């Protein structure tokens with residue numbers, strides 16, 4: 001409404017002239033435009049075509065821009081609509097939303113950092129390092145451990161134990177939080193699957209992840225810290 005009557009292009013006007021139009025004299029609309037631009041880029045590339053062509057690291061970095069976008073939106077709302085709002089409802093909603101989003105992310109980051117700091121114990125067997133106890137792994141599920149700095153998912157299924165990379169090929173999802181479904185470890189994020197024996201996805205999918213040699217002795221799982229190339233078949237350890 002303001003900018004269609006401006007002496008310059010309305011889009012350009014949003015960026016250069018809105019400071020004088022707000023109670024706070026703050027250019028809140030430029031932040032809204034910035035957030036819109038980031039969210040548009042993310043929406044336009046939210047397809048496996050772009051994931052494959054941009055490569056996972058670039059695609060993931062692009063989509064991490066959701067954090068600056070959220071910050072821009074908060075600034076846009078706080079210095080924009082909240083300046084003229086008389087009811088506290090919107091301010092309280094924005095504040096509670098901000099606390100929940102930031103708090104849950106900090107908590108998740110704290111938990112992950114704790115897992116990453118956990119190192120395997122000094123105990124070893126035939127060059128393999130102790131990863132965890134068998135009874136720590138949920139049945140038809142997995143436990144995440146860090147072996148030589150790598151995230152590894154130790155899977156327990158059908159009386160056997162396998163060790164696979166803990167990082168999903170799709171968007172680096174946490175495979176150790178996945179479940180054993182139809183013979184495969186299934187990523188909790190979007191359902192990509194990997195066969196426990198060789199780390200390959202079932203046909204017709206082509207993804208594959210590294211596998212690790214594994215042994216079980218006295219109820220303890222030992223893992224070779226050197227991963228096999230992605231898609232290498234490895235004999236599971238039997239739970240005796």
Ligand code: FES
Pocket residue numbers: 168169170171172173174187188189190191192
């Ligand atoms: S991250 Fe998408 S399926 Fe694993």
